[in-house]
Amino acid sequence: MFTKKDVQPLYDENGQLHGVYIKAAIWFKHESQLEAVLFPDEVARSKESKPMAEPIADWEQFLSYWDFNYPMEKVVKCDNCGANTHDWTIDDPKKFTLKAANLGGLVSFKCNHCNYRVSKKHFKDHICYECTPFGCQVK
Ligand SMILES: [Zn+2]
Incomplete structure (x- = not known):
């Protein structure tokens, strides 16, 4: 459990508020939410340039060797909870995260x-x- 002591104001030698100290454990616990609030533009940009830590190169290689007897498709459906998409690459927020793709x-x-x-x-x-x-x- 964190307390207010884990987040402290930092003053400079003139007594002016210089910054705020946040205990690392708090930062890491809430890092994504804090970053979204503090740096929304950067977060948005980093999502565009590297949408997710997914093996996209493997997926693209898989697509480049597509030789199945049906058109290329990006449907994903979860039988457990019923989530589904016709194109997992364009969902926002993402419904499915690519974990692996191989030529097999x-x-x-x-x-x-x-x-x-x-x-x-x-x-x-x-x-x-x-x-x-x-x-x-x-x-
Ligand atoms: Zn599911």
Whole structure:
């Protein structure tokens, strides 16, 4: 539990308020919210330039080798909570976070609503969805 003592005003030699000390544990606990309030423009810009820590290069490589017998699609659906999207790349806020993509046709996501892992196995003629609690290995 934090107290007001963990956030202290800092004064300069003239007694002027110079800044505010915030205990590191508080900062880290609330870092994303604090940054969104303190530096909204930078946060927005960093989201644009690197939308998320997702293996986008792997996804793009996967797309570049697309040779399935159906059109390229970006549908993701979570059987656990019912979240779904027709294009996971454009959702704002993101419903699904890309966790992995490989040339073997396996693309997996984390459902940002319920934290389940949603895996899409791309076969030549169809896609097989699997939904498992995150942390479980996909068979
Ligand atoms: Zn879900």
